[in-house]
Amino acid sequence: MQSALNTPVSFAVDERLNRAVDWRLGIPLYVYAVVFSSLCIVWGLLWDIMWHMSIGRDGLFAPPHLLMYVGAVVAGLFSGFKILQLTFQRSHPDRAVSVRFWGVFYGSLGALYCVWGALAMLTSAPFDDWWHNTYGLDVQILTPPHTILLLGMMIVQFGSIISVLALQNRIGDRTTENELEKKQAFRIRLMFGISAGLLLSVLFVLFSENMGEWASHNTSYYTWAAIAFPIYLMAVGRASPLRYGLTIITAVYMLTMLIPSWILPLFPATPKLGPVLNPITHYQAFVFPLLLIVPGFLLDKLMHRYSGKLNDWLLAGAAAAVFMFALLAVQWPFGEFLHTSPYARNWFFLAESWSYGDDPTWEYRYKYHPYFSQTVEQFALGFGQALLIAFVSARIGLYWGNWMKRVQR
Structure with a gap:
């Protein structure tokens, strides 16, 4: 009797634990983070354009800029942590499929792109503020600080694509009967489509004036x-x-x-x-x-x-x-x-x-x-x-x- 009562309770607890642990489907958390960062960057850019069309001059910490900074900081921090983790944790299973650079550090290629892009984005922020204070309101998208910003944004977004791509290519075209592996493969492929679509949005903005x-x-x-x-x-x-x-x-x-x-x-x-x-x-x-x-x-x-x-x-x-x-x-x-x-x-x-x-x-x-x-x-x-x-x-x-x-x- 005791066993019959405990079985469904135990099963429900196990299900909750599985959902808590497996929501990522074995995909590293930093991959989700950099795809989220790419979305923040695009929507921050579009908000900034509409801000200029509707309000005019914005400050260094205007809401659209903050959204783009969130994207840069999240991508930089999560990717930087991943690099440090692979560098100092020699037994980490991902170290075997990482890139060694500067003779010291280990990291995925996508994480490297994200860190470099985030640094470029954050560097462009005070440069853009100085540009506005010196030369006034922008009349075009490709000013020097905006060019640095756009390059940084696109490097972060390309880093998110490469981060997903590495996982996708390691899975390959294999077929499996395991439902969890099927879900994981589909989600990785879908995340690649999402990250590629986000970069395509910035590419369109870059050429939209023409x-x-x-x-x-x-x-x-x-x-x-x-x-x-x-x-x-x-x-x-x-x-x-x-x-x-x-x-x-x-x-x-x-x-x-x-x-x-x-x-x-x-x-x-x-x-x-x-x-x-x-x-x-x-x-x-x-x-x-x-x-x-x-x-x-x-x-x-x-x-x-x-x-x-x-x-x-x-x-x-x-x-x-x-x-x-x-x-x-x-x-x-x-x-x-x-x-x-x-x-x-x-x-x-x-x-x-x-x-x-x-x-x-x-x-x-x-x-x-x-x-x-x-x-x-x-x-x-x-x-x-x-x-x-x-x-x-x-x-x-x-x-x-x-x-x-x-x-x-």
């Missing part, structure tokens, strides 16, 4: 896309073992971009610097992201069907054509919709967003500027050049992806 919907009918728009995206998408697409890896990565990118732009405009914000040409009362959203999920899905289909059947040069050519024509097919009409249609001027599509320092009555706010007009022949020639750039970009991306598939430390 890729507004106002240029979507001009070849410059597609040339910048050819430079920025095939190299990255082909690299992470090759590194991901998921059948729809690029679809997941581009979906994460879109949600990462849209969530802050959907939420922050619900909160009040008023300009604190002049001139105020657009007297706003709430945060202004950033931009609706490119619909990269469409070419991402088609590239998944292409790579699943032809990877291993075509050499990388032919695959790069096919990928460049798929990416560029898919992007043209979706962004030409969608860019026009965002820029000209009254149905896009709402909370969801963000087309009514306008910085406090810009004149809301500007005649080209909702129509294309003649500067971006091209003849059919000019557009065809420019798009052909963009296709060649995309081919080179995709080929480099496949080469980079081959390296990523070999990372295990």
Whole structure:
């Protein structure tokens, strides 16, 4: 009788203990920490941009900056602790798959990137404050302190990708009947998709000044896309073992971009610097992201069907054509919709967003500027050049992806 009463109680206690211990599924805590840091960095960056659009000058400890600092500090501390742990704990099981540097320290490659990136980010903070005090309000994204900050951010984010990638590659393509191992493998692969999508978000922000919907009918728009995206998408697409890896990565990118732009405009914000040409009362959203999920899905289909059947040069050519024509097919009409249609001027599509320092009555706010007009022949020639750039970009991306598939430390 005593045994019959105790059995379910004991089982329940064991289940609670298992859930407490196994929520990580054997994945090191610092890996979760650096992926979280990458999210903090992206959302802090987007908040900072919207702060500049809505409020103006920010201080060293403005809320968006603090969120980015949290990302840098968490990534640096967790990765630094992992390095010290592997260095001084000689019996640590991960030491055998770590990298030795400076003849003394041991650590994973991802942890090294995270520490270097965090130091660059934290160094850029006082430099940015001095820049503002000396030269005034930023009028562009790539000022010298912002360049250091963006490099640091992207290094931290690349470190989070490499941290997950090393685990993913050590697992490989093995099949198992163990449910815990199946869950672990799926979570690691999903975390790779999330971390890759977060870095893709920052990559888009980096090129966003040249890729507004106002240029979507001009070849410059597609040339910048050819430079920025095939190299990255082909690299992470090759590194991901998921059948729809690029679809997941581009979906994460879109949600990462849209969530802050959907939420922050619900909160009040008023300009604190002049001139105020657009007297706003709430945060202004950033931009609706490119619909990269469409070419991402088609590239998944292409790579699943032809990877291993075509050499990388032919695959790069096919990928460049798929990416560029898919992007043209979706962004030409969608860019026009965002820029000209009254149905896009709402909370969801963000087309009514306008910085406090810009004149809301500007005649080209909702129509294309003649500067971006091209003849059919000019557009065809420019798009052909963009296709060649995309081919080179995709080929480099496949080469980079081959390296990523070999990372295990």
